[in-house]
Amino acid sequence: xxxxxxxxxxxxxxxxxxxxxxxxxxxxxxxxxxxxxxxxxxxxxxxxxxxxxxxxxxxxxxxxxxxxxxxxxxxxxxxxxxxxxxxxxxxxxxxxxxxxxxxxxxxxxxxxxxxxxxxxxxxxxxxxxxxxxxxx
Amino acid sequence: xxxxxxxxxxxxxxxxxxxxxxxxxxxxxxxxxxxxxxxxxxxxxxxxxxxxxxxxxxxxxxxxxxxxxxxxxxxxxxxxxxxxxxxxxxxxxxxxxxxxxxxxxxxxxxxxxxxxxxxxxxxxxxxxxxxxxxxxxxxxxxxxxxxxxxxxxxxxxxxxxxxxxxxxxxxxxxxxxxxxxxxxxxxxxxxxxxxxxxxxxxxxxxxxxxxxxxxxxxxxxxxxxxxxxxxxxxxxxxxxxxxxxxxxxxxxxxxxxxxxxxxxxxxxxxxxxxxxxxxxxxxxxxxxxxxxxxxxxxxxxxxxxxxxxxxxxxxxxxxxxxxxxxxxxxxxxxxxxxxxxxxxxxxxxxxxxxxxxxxxxxxxxxxxxxxxxxxxxxxxxxxxxxxxxxxxxxxxxxxxxxxxxxxxxxxxxxxxxxxxxxxxxxxxxxxxxxxxxxxxxxxxxxxxxxxxxxxxxxxxxxxxxxxxxxxxxxxxxxxxxxxxxxxxxxxxxxxxxxxxxxxxxxxxxxxxxxxxxxxxxxxxxxxxxxxxxxxxxxxxxxxxxxxxxxxxxxxxxxxxxxxxxxxxxxxxxxxxxxxxxxxxxxxxxxxxxxxxxxxxxxxxxxxxxxxxxxxxxxxxxxxxxxxxxxxxxxxxxxxxxxxxxxxxxxxxxxxxxxxxxxxxxxxxxxxxxxxxxxxxxxxxxxxxxxxxxxxxxxxxxxxxxxxxxxxxxxxxxxxxxxxxxxxxxxxxxxxxxxxxxxxxxxxxxxxxxxxxxxxxxxxxxx
Numbered sequence: 001x002x003x004x005x006x007x008x009x010x011x012x013x014x015x016x017x018x019x020x021x022x023x024x025x026x027x028x029x030x031x032x033x034x035x036x037x038x039x040x041x042x043x044x045x046x047x048x049x050x051x052x053x054x055x056x057x058x059x060x061x062x063x064x065x066x067x068x069x070x071x072x073x074x075x076x077x078x079x080x081x082x083x084x085x086x087x088x089x090x091x092x093x094x095x096x097x098x099x100x101x102x103x104x105x106x107x108x109x110x111x112x113x114x115x116x117x118x119x120x121x122x123x124x125x126x127x128x129x130x131x132x133x134x135x136x
Numbered sequence: 137x138x139x140x141x142x143x144x145x146x147x148x149x150x151x152x153x154x155x156x157x158x159x160x161x162x163x164x165x166x167x168x169x170x171x172x173x174x175x176x177x178x179x180x181x182x183x184x185x186x187x188x189x190x191x192x193x194x195x196x197x198x199x200x201x202x203x204x205x206x207x208x209x210x211x212x213x214x215x216x217x218x219x220x221x222x223x224x225x226x227x228x229x230x231x232x233x234x235x236x237x238x239x240x241x242x243x244x245x246x247x248x249x250x251x252x253x254x255x256x257x258x259x260x261x262x263x264x265x266x267x268x269x270x271x272x273x274x275x276x277x278x279x280x281x282x283x284x285x286x287x288x289x290x291x292x293x294x295x296x297x298x299x300x301x302x303x304x305x306x307x308x309x310x311x312x313x314x315x316x317x318x319x320x321x322x323x324x325x326x327x328x329x330x331x332x333x334x335x336x337x338x339x340x341x342x343x344x345x346x347x348x349x350x351x352x353x354x355x356x357x358x359x360x361x362x363x364x365x366x367x368x369x370x371x372x373x374x375x376x377x378x379x380x381x382x383x384x385x386x387x388x389x390x391x392x393x394x395x396x397x398x399x400x401x402x403x404x405x406x407x408x409x410x411x412x413x414x415x416x417x418x419x420x421x422x423x424x425x426x427x428x429x430x431x432x433x434x435x436x437x438x439x440x441x442x443x444x445x446x447x448x449x450x451x452x453x454x455x456x457x458x459x460x461x462x463x464x465x466x467x468x469x470x471x472x473x474x475x476x477x478x479x480x481x482x483x484x485x486x487x488x489x490x491x492x493x494x495x496x497x498x499x500x501x502x503x504x505x506x507x508x509x510x511x512x513x514x515x516x517x518x519x520x521x522x523x524x525x526x527x528x529x530x531x532x533x534x535x536x537x538x539x540x541x542x543x544x545x546x547x548x549x550x551x552x553x554x555x556x557x558x559x560x561x562x563x564x565x566x567x568x569x570x571x572x573x574x575x576x577x578x579x580x581x582x583x584x585x586x587x588x589x590x591x592x593x594x595x596x597x598x599x600x601x602x603x604x605x606x607x608x609x610x611x612x613x614x615x616x617x618x619x620x621x622x623x624x625x626x627x628x629x630x631x632x633x634x635x636x637x638x639x640x641x642x643x644x645x646x647x648x649x650x651x652x653x654x655x656x657x658x659x660x661x662x663x664x665x666x667x668x669x670x671x672x673x674x675x676x677x678x679x680x681x682x683x684x685x686x687x688x689x690x691x692x693x694x695x696x697x698x699x700x701x702x703x704x705x706x707x708x709x710x711x712x713x714x715x716x717x718x719x720x721x722x723x724x725x726x727x728x729x730x731x732x733x734x735x736x737x738x739x740x741x742x743x744x745x746x747x748x749x750x751x752x753x754x755x756x757x758x759x760x761x762x763x764x765x766x767x768x769x770x771x772x773x774x775x776x777x778x779x780x781x782x783x784x785x786x787x788x789x790x791x792x793x794x795x796x797x798x799x800x801x802x803x804x805x806x807x808x809x810x811x812x813x814x815x816x817x818x819x820x821x822x823x824x825x826x827x828x829x830x831x832x833x834x835x836x837x838x839x840x841x842x843x844x845x846x847x848x849x850x851x852x853x854x855x856x857x858x859x860x861x862x863x864x865x866x867x868x869x870x871x872x873x874x875x876x877x878x879x880x881x882x883x884x885x886x887x888x889x890x891x892x893x894x895x896x897x898x899x900x901x902x
Binding site: 011013014017020021061089090091092093096111112113114116 | 852
């Protein structure tokens with residue numbers, strides 16, 4: 001059982017920061033970063049195993065394909081019950097938050113920049129907690 | 137018994153015709169009859185004995201039925217032997233019963249008394265005087281036939297010769313010597329004499345034919361009319377003789393005069409203004425002029441009494457005596473005639489029992505005979521009696537009886553006509569008041585008897601007890617309100633002067649103190665002689681209506697006040713509509729037409745009032761809005777009190793489209809279902825709203841921008857700094873991170889600049 005973590009954000013610097021923090025906190029050893037939703041979706045469809053559970057860190061505000069659109073596309077994917085999304089956005093708009101949590105994929109909503117203590121708490125989220133018991 | 141039979145045999149053998157009857161009027165049963173009687177009358181004994189006299193002889197063709205049936209009256213009344221002057225009788229002949237033998241008989245009715253002095257039976261005996269009468273009759277006949285006679289006056293010898301015929305006409309005997317004094321002897325009429333003299337004188341002068349029609353009196357005192365034609369013979373200018381003929385034209389003349397008189401009288405009746413008495417008087421005088429020696433009177437029937445109407449030639453004193461006598465049997469000819477409703481002939485007042493009581497009054501004035509004819513109306517009631525008096529004992533001949541019939545027929549017409557006219561007039565008067573009389577109190581004053589009558593309703597109105605209060609003028613005045621008394625007295629007095637109907641209002645005070653208002657009518661009615669006879673009056677209690685009148689006046693004043701207030705309030709409401717700063721109008725729900733529009737609407741839409749009133753709702757809409765309009769009006773039509781609100785596009789006169797907020801209510805406007813509309817031009821407002829909404833959108837954009845575009849570089853900077861501070865990963869280049877921080881900061885700056893720009897843009901909207 002593998003938890004594969006994807007970071008989807010059009011900001012490369014953010015992706016860089018996310019990569020460092022995620023490793024640092026032990027959430028994943030190999031985060032995959034994508035700068036567009038399409039790329040991420042393509043990767044998921046190509047690497048779809050019954051053993052793999054995906055954890056996505058998804059930005060909302062992206063050109064070409066927004067985070068909302070990605071969520072919509074995930075809906076039509078097979079095995080989508082094995083996809084969990086954490087919305088990461090710089091928006092402090094409450095409406096966005098509400099809309100995000102409404103989606104069944106979304107397990108959390110974070111505001112940039114990513115904070116270590118919040119990420120740490122994520123590890124105990126019931127959907128993904130089983131993957132971290134062994135590690136820590 | 138034996139003796140009776142003996143007497144009976146003798147009686148039957150008597151040469152004089154006799155019949156014995158019982159005095160049992162009106163049958164007069166025959167108990168015995170002589171053979172001579174049977175012979176004359178040609179009746180069998182058995183047909184007479186035991187039957188009533190008038191059964192055997194119901195009529196006498198030469199006598200009036202009434203007179204015939206009364207043949208025994210005299211003897212019964214007077215209880216004395218009565219001699220009936222020779223009368224014509226007719227009996228069937230022995231051989232040919234159809235043929236009648238005419239004879240003159242003198243009849244004697246002899247009463248036979250019993251011990252008590254009552255009449256046991258009457259012996260009626262007759263003497264045949266035919267022969268004697270014939271001689272006398274001969275003269276009468278010849279008088280009738282001898283209608284023309286001739287005469288001659290010899291001027292030379294101063295002699296006058298009359299023919300036989302002329303003597304007959306003049307009714308002079310053979311030894312009568314006609315002389316020049318003929319005028320005075322036979323022509324009592326002064327005018328006749330003068331005419332005669334003039335004609336004669338003229339004839340002597342010019343020898344022409346003259347014609348005269350003159351009334352004369354014969355030697356026997358009979359009135360005649362003669363038509364005289366005469367001519368004179370002139371020799372050498374001197375008249376030697378005058379001769380001519382005279383014709384008795386009495387009958388035709390009299391008939392002509394009678395016709396004329398009747399015509400005159402009928403014309404008089406036709407004129408409504410002539411009084412009955414005047415007409416009757418004219419008629420009587422005319423009759424008396426035609427029949428010399430006749431004195432006529434007409435008595436009217438009133439309350440079952442005979443009242444003197446006209447008797448122009450009878451003495452006043454006598455008229456006074458027979459005035460107002462009760463109608464009863466055997467009270468003079470007139471009284472009896474009215475009572476029995478049949479003609480009564482009394483040829484001799486001195487002997488007739490009917491005149492027993494008042495005989496002397498008549499005889500004192502030289503009245504010796506009286507013939508009375510009752511005048512009946514259509515219902516068979518006696519309305520008047522015609523009385524014909526003579527100063528001689530006289531029995532009417534058949535001609536005179538015919539005259540009496542003729543007179544009575546005409547009198548009947550005259551009287552009925554007049555009475556109907558009077559009755560009609562009275563009825564009309566009554567009827568005019570009749571319907572109202574039911575609620576009127578009415579009173580009557582008979583001025584002749586001074587009798588007052590107050591009707592029960594009147595007593596009611598006056599509030600007096602009819603059994604206690606005596607109707608009188610004084611009592612009435614006492615009831616009149618003191619303030620009105622003077623005026624009332626004056627009005628009543630005026631009636632007698634003006635004879636005009638009077639209407640007036642008065643107040644009375646009832647005995648219990650209550651004041652009532654009355655409306656009173658009074659009328660003066662005249663009698664035949666145009667003298668006041670009766671005063672009629674009626675009055676109506678109008679108190680309630682008078683009070684109602686006053687109340688009505690009050691109400692009227694109040695109403696006027698209210699109306700003023702309503703007017704003012706209406707004005708206020710009118711002002712509300714017309715002076716409202718918001719455009720308002722009223723339109724007809726059925727036709728969409730504008731019914732009224734206020735000043736604000738006129739100003740706003742730029743149409744004049746006249747234009748508006750000729751327009752309909754469609755005209756202030758842009759065409760595309762009309763379906764919407766129709767739909768909303770349809771809604772209004774279905775509801776009664778609908779407050780409607782909605783926004784519509786309207787079009788002003790200049791074509792400008794405006795947005796209008798409509799508020800309306802259903803009302804009744806001058807009888808039509810209409811809608812009152814308040815129009816609020818919200819074009820500006822909407823524009824402002826749009827502007828504000830645009831602003832809002834901008835602000836929302838800003839807010840979004842702030843949350844996304846601003847924050848993103850900031851979040852990046854924060855993350856990077858954190859990374860620099862805390863992450864000691866070797867793969868990370870600090871320079872790279874610092875450069876990233878610098879770029880983010882610049883990005884942030886740019887975004888802020890954008891925002892400011894956008895914010896400035898908001899203020900520019902207008």
